[in-house]
Amino acid sequence: MTKDDRALRPSRRDVLKLGAGAAALGAGSTLGAPMIWAQSLKDVTLMHVGPSYSIFPDIVAQASADLGFKVEMQNAWTADIMARMMSQPESIDVADLEFWALQRIWRAGKLQAIDTTKIALWDKILPLFRSGTNLDGSPASTQGSLPFEVQYVAAAGDKEFAAGPTGLATMMPTIFNADTLGLRPDLIGRPVESWAELLNPEFKGKVALINVPQIGIMDAAMAIEARGDLTYGDKGNMTREEIDKTIEILTALKQDGHFRAFWTSFDESVNFMASGEVVLQSMWSPAVTAVRGRGTDCVYQGLKEGYRGWGNGLGLMGHLEGIRLEAAMEYLNWMLTGPYGAFVARQGYYSAVPETTQASLTPDEWDYWYGGKPAAVEIKDPFGAVMENPGRARDGGSFEARVGGIRCWNATMDEGEYLVKRWNEFVAA
């Protein structure tokens, strides 16, 4: 066998895969055929880039095993993913983004629209995403970037979002939650019921905010509105005057030493709380779970003014085509089948398709996380550490109550650039 000859023949691996008989046939008929076989789904590797609360080795392993091709995950937060999508789009196949990111990035044309008929469970996705309504049929709050507002496009390649459902989705919704404040009940020692407590002088020097302008200002706005200083037209899309007034109030508080810190990473928020530096702060649900996993009491307190909501979805990068696009669609479908939903449920997040998540959770877990009922058994976090003892219930109640209580959504504001500028002034003050 000469060197040239060998290059044209199927590799040993292809031969093994196809079985000796078929290989003999293939090699005997057309030389091009092995090239097509080599392009089988099994050889595809997909890169899913997403935030820490969505990226898990266990899920990678299970998806790869179930699907038969390789899925890889990389951790990056929404802003970093957007930056990568702009500068190195080829390095991502599936982008795990918060919905507000679409308001900024969709027009760049780096993502391709998803044909919803190819998502088997599309009709099982909550109406919150598909039609912008709550579980009881009432319209969801449109303050900020309600995922529904950026959910559809009318035609592939459109830069503007469609007002209502079409067959083309910008992203496939996966997980979402109703965010609130985290607190240390042992160090506060009394009930906390309102967002206004974030500004209460009683907690001077023991309060922290998230140092992401778009989200930090919304937590602050919830508190300022609750205290009655200001009523916002739309907390998720403030006017310049509203931004100015908010920053003014925050700056005065900061100079008075009201804030202990501003956190940038998940770990920082966990450490602030676990070490007792902070007793009340912006927080993510898994961070509360992490503090409790360390044996320190921490509550994700539902407050009377409601919640700040957010949602994540999976977007398909524009460069996906042919067999890789097929693989990505299979992966998206797999993500709704239950294992992933159950995994994130154990850190307090909701799945866009609760039905399949329920099937993947134990009834006790379902009742605790979604039902808001007192734990019947020890409840464990995704990594197996006990985070709740029998008898205690999740703060804020049932799935319906919590999601129905969302008053604004994480957002990209029209005055976003101005907001960032003012926020930087606040942090440097």
Place this chain on the structure above:
Amino acid sequence: MTKIRAAQCLASPMLALLVAFSGAPLVMVVVLSFWSFDGLEYHPDFTLANYVEVFSSPVTWRIFFHTAFYAATTWAITLVIGFTVAYYLVFHVRNLKIQIGLFLLCTIPFWTSTVIRMISWIPFLGREGLFNSTLMATGLTDGPLTFLLFSDFAVILTYVNLFTLFMLAPIFNSMAKIDRNVIEAALDAGATQGQILREVVIPLSRTGIALGSIFVITLVMGDFFIVRVMSGGQSTSVVSAMKNNIDQLYYPQAAAMAVLLIATVILLVGSILRVVDVRAELAR
């Protein structure tokens, strides 16, 4: 002529590395700072808008001033500590072996990573940390001292902890080169200890002081991680402001700020080098 040619050949690999990995990216940064930005993408252009934005913002001046404050304070403290320790090692420890042994002791903290040395201050200085618990247990204070952590104090403490060796080592090096006969001569001529320090030791250690100062100042000016962690996000350095811009995809503004910072640092280092001719002194 051939000698110069040989020297040029020897230096060329280093030159190539510097051009490829420092020069080219730097040129990119400068070019980018003139590009326009539409909130999402940047386009090749020649606009001064990014510089106008940077110069017209009061925040820029505030954070440059604050970073300069960090740099000056850290420089002063590390200089005093570095000089004193070096002086002790060189002039009071007579045995060379002990001298080198003690100097190596100074480097022990550097056997662990910068991040670990920084983070380990947090449980020590925290509200429920070791230091505050001790103070309260001994009855020295009623409540925890909160200025210890997530404050300018914490930031400067960490800088001093991390960067003193960069001041100590070059000063130690240049002091060790001082000819003892010069000091003997000064003593014979009736100089006091103070006069020897002022007229002999300090002038002859100036190369070390200059090099140490350059290290410390550039390290502080270029930092963003220590400021962020140790101030609990409450303070902003020039680089952390740049990081904020980058997080929001505002690359051209970040580039303009970077150019401004580079210019400032070059100016500072340039003025140090004007006072002390480091090259001539090193060749001495």
